[in-house]
Amino acid sequence: MRHYESIPDPSPSRGLLVRRPLPSAILSLLLLFTAVTAAIGQSATRQETVVIAMGREPVTPIPTLTGGSASIDVSTLLFLPLARLGPNNITAGDKDFVPVLARSWKRRDSLTLVFEMDPRARWHDGAPVTARDAALALNLARDSSVNAGTALLLRRVASATAEDPQHLVVRFTEAYDEQLYDAIYQVSPLPAHLIDTIPKGQLQHSAYAAAPVGNGPYRWSRRVPGQQLDLVANDQFFLGRPGPRRVTILTVADPEARMNLVLSGGADVLQTLGATSDVARVQADNRLAIYPAPSFGVGYLLFNQRDPADLTRPHPVLADRDVRTAIRMALDVPAIVEATFGDWASVPVGPVPQLSWIRDPAVRPPTQNTTGALALLKARGWFDTDGDGYLDKNGKPLTLSINFPASSAPRAQVALLAQEQLRQVGIKIELNRLEGSVWNDRRNKGHFDIDFGQ
Numbered sequence: 001m002r003h004y005e006s007i008p009d010p011s012p013s014r015g016l017l018v019r020r021p022l023p024s025a026i027l028s029l030l031l032l033f034t035a036v037t038a039a040i041g042q043s044a045t046r047q048e049t050v051v052i053a054m055g056r057e058p059v060t061p062i063p064t065l066t067g068g069s070a071s072i073d074v075s076t077l078l079f080l081p082l083a084r085l086g087p088n089n090i091t092a093g094d095k096d097f098v099p100v101l102a103r104s105w106k107r108r109d110s111l112t113l114v115f116e117m118d119p120r121a122r123w124h125d126g127a128p129v130t131a132r133d134a135a136l137a138l139n140l141a142r143d144s145s146v147n148a149g150t151a152l153l154l155r156r157v158a159s160a161t162a163e164d165p166q167h168l169v170v171r172f173t174e175a176y177d178e179q180l181y182d183a184i185y186q187v188s189p190l191p192a193h194l195i196d197t198i199p200k201g202q203l204q205h206s207a208y209a210a211a212p213v214g215n216g217p218y219r220w221s222r223r224v225p226g227q228q229l230d231l232v233a234n235d236q237f238f239l240g241r242p243g244p245r246r247v248t249i250l251t252v253a254d255p256e257a258r259m260n261l262v263l264s265g266g267a268d269v270l271q272t273l274g275a276t277s278d279v280a281r282v283q284a285d286n287r288l289a290i291y292p293a294p295s296f297g298v299g300y301l302l303f304n305q306r307d308p309a310d311l312t313r314p315h316p317v318l319a320d321r322d323v324r325t326a327i328r329m330a331l332d333v334p335a336i337v338e339a340t341f342g343d344w345a346s347v348p349v350g351p352v353p354q355l356s357w358i359r360d361p362a363v364r365p366p367t368q369n370t371t372g373a374l375a376l377l378k379a380r381g382w383f384d385t386d387g388d389g390y391l392d393k394n395g396k397p398l399t400l401s402i403n404f405p406a407s408s409a410p411r412a413q414v415a416l417l418a419q420e421q422l423r424q425v426g427i428k429i430e431l432n433r434l435e436g437s438v439w440n441d442r443r444n445k446g447h448f449d450i451d452f453g454q
Helices: 024-029 046-048 069-078 131-141 146-152 180-187 256-265 276-283 321-330 332-345 370-379 407-423 437-447
Strands: 004-008 015-020 051-054 083-086 097-099 100-110 111-119 159-166 167-172 218-224 229-233 248-253 269-273 288-291 302-304 311-312 399-405 430-436 450-454
Touching: 051 256, 069 100, 069 218, 069 229, 069 248, 069 269, 083 180, 097 100, 097 180, 111 131, 111 180, 111 399, 131 159, 131 167, 180 288, 256 269, 256 276, 256 407, 269 288, 276 288, 288 450, 302 321, 321 370, 332 407, 399 437, 407 430, 407 450, 437 450
Parallel strands: 051 248, 051 269, 399 430, 399 450
Antiparallel strands: 004 302, 015 269, 015 288, 083 097, 100 111, 111 167, 159 167, 218 229, 229 248, 302 450
């Protein structure tokens, strides 16, 4: 039974902020494989090192464990997938994909895909990347006790087996258009020779997790917990020598401090740039450049239909579908997105991101209807009986909270605007600005009314 319901909010481009003239460094770091150009006017040290400022620490940049954009971005530098989406970003079918660890694939039937591994690929310790590595990672990702979210996404994968060192066989429970996409996108191969003896559920706390061995263009160097992560170039990378010699990732939770770090020259790259106020500051500095990168991300408000104090009971307010509908009707999402992101984001219709091939930009989202929202709330017994401007029912006020991570300035602004719009229909919203790990923990445990995720 589903206990959560979400309504879409902004579908932002991931605006990357880069210190000139390092555009190809960003492509090399976050999209991989493009060599960096020489940095005109920069010191030799800065040419060899790219410093990236992130809002959250990449604590678990390992396939099957990655959580949050920081960990995912670092994981793409350490680990390669079997294949990548092609330039058209079409997730259906088998053709619009680019080989990476798998040099080819074919179908045996409508339920079976066979991948042939590239024999040139090596782990950072020199061991070959094999079909066994890919099968182990897929089967771990299918295990709900390891990663419930990924297991749900891979629920139609029946099995993953290594037929021999070079051939991975993936079988599905049913025929559907995104079989190949699921097999290559949700998880990347892991080194079976290093982790197959680690007890299930202990990978996150293992010695391997403290210093992961990957197969990508960068190798793990060192971590200063809560502060800094250093990666070094993998000169034996089978797809070509990486450009920058070193990647330093700084964890800076405060959005203003991250911006000041780049403006002062202490960092070269911001992982993301969202709020319009930040865009204006960047555009005023000719040393900086913004590189928009449309993403698969969708911002949304997640409604908890269970009581956060006792998950065996329905939520005292949000279990009512009409109340959830009234909240959606009361929000002017296009106005919120425009005020927060300007032209750098768009409003999706449903949970469909910008890069999805099924998205139709001509379809418009629902418009705000505060009159209808109020009528719906009153029909469910919510009235302002004490004249304080907020609705109540049976002596209890219509008060809800929205949780969001402190590291995200755009989400803080969106939450503030939503608070004001809902106040106009008598709904009192309390804003909980939480440190990243606390926010994530409360979300995972269901300890929230409304969560602002992405």
